[in-house]
Amino acid sequence: MPSFHNGAVEIAYLDEGEGDPIVLVHGFASSKNVNWIYPTWVSDLRKDGRRVIALDNRGHGDSEKLYDAAEYEIAIMASDVIALLDHLAIERADIMGYSLGSRMTAILAREQPQRLRSAILGGIGIGLIEGGGPGENVAIALEAPSLEDVTDPVGRTFRAFAEQTRSDRRALAACLRGSRRLMTSEEAAAISVPVLIAVGTKDEIAGSAAALGKIIPGAEVLDIPNRDHMRAVGDKVYKTGVTDFLSRRQ
Template sequence: MPSFHNGAVEIAYLDEGEGDPIVLVHGFASSKNVNWVYPTWVSELRKDGHRVIALDNRGHGDSAKLYDPAQYAIAEMAADVLALMDHLEIPRADVMGYSLGGRIAGHIALTSPQRMRSAIFGGIGMAMIEGGGPGENVALALEAPSLDDVTDPVGRTFRAFADQTRSDRLALAACMRGSRGLMSREDAGRITVPVLIAVGTTDEVAGSASALGALIPGAEVLEIPNRDHMRAVGDKVYKAGVIDFLSRRA
């Protein structure tokens, strides 16, 4: 996989296909492969005529592992995305993020709208504003000596996933602690790029998609039927909705 450096931080990425560029930003404890390649997002977006770029966020996948929570602030992680676009000489792109990736896409939409044709927030609704979901319980679970030492059910889920993907658990714990910054309601109302919010109807992590959509001018909401936070990622309704949205945005 190719990589580049944003300052001292090495970021791994993929760049495939031709056409309008779309940048994919994965969720916490995931990777470009787990979030986008294996669920066939990359191949389906390529078939639809897009150039697909996806990165491993710092601390994840094949990118550099960092252990200071301050290095995982949303602004720092968003800067990696923009630096990748600069590296590839892409002035403007659609950006789709899932969960934590949605928070990162939201930051770019707010602070660098000139770099975005549209923003797609997958697996993130009002949690972008109000928080909730995984927190210190997950960080502690990642730092525990073994899965057997974790009693918190949410912590056990993330610890088991991190073990399965052979992730750097201490880097993920630092990321969990550093990336909890929230967007204000006022800032959400200042987003001007076209936005699609896609959340599973049984997702207990993301928060309300419709409530976030009501705050962002002109935002569209896509409900992914009978899917929770983990199972919505590769859902065919999600994919069809995104491809339709991309065909209609300016």
């Protein structure tokens, strides 16, 4: 698996296919494999004529594990994406995030719009502004001696997912504590690149897609019917909507 360094931090990534580049940024406690390869996003986008690039966020997957929460400030995490574009000598790309990856993508859309052809915010709605994602209960669950010691239902869900993906739970707890900064309404309203917001209609983590769509100028909203936060990732409606959105960026 290829890798590069952003400062001292080693980041793993994949780079497949030819055509217009799209960078995929996974969610908290996930990885490029779990978020993008297994649900066939990478192969589907390649078939659509795209060059597909996906990284493992710091603390996740095959990338370096860090245990200081300050290393996971959301803008620092987002800088890994720009460092990857620089490493590959890509001037501009479409960027699609999911959940935490969408928070990172929104930061880039606001602060470095010249590097984004478009931003696709999957699995995040008004929670970008009004919700901090998983709370301290999840961090505590990740650090508990075992799953059996976790009584909080949300904490149990994330702990079980982290065990399923064989993640470094201590690194994830640090990431959770460091990446909670929200975007303000004013910052979101200043996003000028084309934006697609895609959220499952049963997603209780992301918050309302329509509410965020009213704040980001010109944003398109894609409702993914009857899908929650986890099950929306590989949904056909999501994929079709993204393909259509990208086709109009030519």
